[in-house]
Each structure stands twice: as C-alpha cells, then as structure tokens.
Amino acid sequence: AQSVSQHNHHVILSEAASLELGCNYSYGGTVNLFWYVQYPGQHLQLLLKYFSGDPLVKGIKGFEAEFIKSKFSFNLRKPSVQWSDTAEYFCAVKGGGTDKLIFGTGTRLQVFP
Amino acid sequence: GAVVSQHPSWVICKSGTSVKIECRSLDFQATTMFWYRQFPKQSLMLMATSNEGSKATYEQGVEKDKFLINHASLTLSTLTVTSAHPEDSSFYICSALTSAPSYNEQFFGPGTRLTVL
Numbered sequence: 001a002q003s004v005s006q007h008n009h010h011v012i013l014s015e016a017a018s019l020e021l022g023c024n025y026s027y028g029g030t031v032n033l034f035w036y037v038q039y040p041g042q043h044l045q046l047l048l049k050y051f052s053g054d055p056l057v058k059g060i061k062g063f064e065a066e067f068i069k070s071k072f073s074f075n076l077r078k079p080s081v082q083w084s085d086t087a088e089y090f091c092a093v094k095g096g097g098t099d100k101l102i103f104g105t106g107t108r109l110q111v112f113p
Numbered sequence: 114g115a116v117v118s119q120h121p122s123w124v125i126c127k128s129g130t131s132v133k134i135e136c137r138s139l140d141f142q143a144t145t146m147f148w149y150r151q152f153p154k155q156s157l158m159l160m161a162t163s164n165e166g167s168k169a170t171y172e173q174g175v176e177k178d179k180f181l182i183n184h185a186s187l188t189l190s191t192l193t194v195t196s197a198h199p200e201d202s203s204f205y206i207c208s209a210l211t212s213a214p215s216y217n218e219q220f221f222g223p224g225t226r227l228t229v230l
Contacts, residue, residue: 042223043206043221044206046218046220090156090157099145099147099219100147100162101159101208103158106154106156108154
C-alpha cells in the first residue's frame with residue numbers, strides 16, 4: 001500500500017528564511033506527486049505537481065520541489081518565505097493506476113515578520 | 114481554475130439525526146469525486162470515491178451504510194451521514210477530478226464542519 005510521510009510537523013521561520021519541507025513516499029511503481037497548501041480557513045490549493053520529465057518542478061508563489069526517485073522523496077523548497085506563506089502544507093501521492101490521493105500528515109508552517 | 118463548492122459550510126446536529134452534505138463542481142463536469150475526512154491537526158483521510166452513475170467505492174474501515182454517497186449527476190455528489198454520533202464530528206472535504214486540459218488533477222471544496230451534539 002502507498003503511504004506518505006512528512007517529517008516536519010511544525011516549522012517556525014522568520015521572513016526571508018529558506019524553507020525545505022520533507023516528503024517521502026513508499027510505492028515501487030510509477031507515481032504522481034503533489035504538494036497542496038491550506039491557508040487558514042481556506043480550502044486546499046495545488047502548489048505544484050510532478051508527473052514525469054524534469055524532476056525539478058516549479059509551482060506557484062515561488063515554490064519548487066525536487067523528485068528524487070532513488071530516495072523516494074519529493075521535498076518542497078522556497079528560498080525566501082513570506083509571512084503570507086503561513087499555512088498547512090500537505091504532500092500527496094497517487095499511483096498504481098488509480099486516481100486516489102494519499103496524503104501525508106501535513107506540516108504546519110508559521111512565518112513571523 | 115476549476116471551482117468546487119460544498120454546502121453547508123458548517124452544520125450542528127443532534128445525535129441520531131442524518132446530515133446531507135453537497136459537493137458541486139461549478140464550472141466543469143466531474144465523473145469522479147472524492148470524499149475526505151480531516152480530523153483537527155491531522156491529514157486528509159480518503160473515505161470513498163464517488164463515480165457518476167455508479168456505486169461509490171469505500172476505503173477500508175469506512176462504513177458504507179453510515180456514510181451514504183450519491184453521485185447523481187456530473188456536477189453533484191452528496192454525502193449523507195446517517196444516525197450521526199459525536200464521534201462523526203469532523204471536517205468533511207470533497208474533491209472533483211477534472212478532465213483535460215488539467216487531467217488528473219483534483220480540485221477541492223472548502224469543506225464542511227460537522228458537529229454532532
């Protein structure tokens with residue numbers, strides 16, 4: 001069965017600091033990988049996704065993620081965070097020919113001015 | 114982008130009553146919709162996959178007789194929590210799967226907070 005783990009449960013940063021959120025998945029076949037963001041009181045929004053091709057994926061709002069197949073990882077990065085990035089971040093994986101998304105436990109990011 | 118709505122956004126009900134939650138894709142047709150449950154400070158747990166015109170597929174451990182799902186049209190799926198109990202209190206989120214050009218992408222509704230007294 002597929003699973004996703006996010007190691008950082010709660011991250012606190014100052015503005016302009018760099019961000020990296022870890023995501024590892026367990027599945028041996030072809031996967032599609034996603035990062036979603038949930039701002040306070042809002043619905044989930046897609047930040048970026050990887051299906052195939054260039055393993056370095058650029059998303060919205062300056063976020064990027066790198067797919068490292070050998071490490072089963074899809075870490076999210078941003079070189080300089082802003083206060084408005086305060087939110088919950090979820091990594092998700094889809095594989096096995098299904099449309100089902102399996103989510104990680106989420107990482108709560110707090111950015112202080 | 115594609116918009117998914119949910120109604121109601123929150124509901125409070127008495128134990129033993131049934132509650133229906135609607136999920137609509139506003140500007141696209143969705144043959145497949147998903148229902149998730151999110152506990153406080155936890156991740157989204159997939160409850161079931163809803164396919165238009167057919168029976169929903171439930172995840173292991175989800176009671177199909179308690180969580181009734183109906184996907185009657187390409188833009189509407191409903192989740193009915195039957196004989197609700199306090200342990201059913203949660204945040205319920207639906208998503209809809211788009212077709213081309215954003216194939217294979219799910220768009221999420223804003224969620225419905227259910228509180229059972």
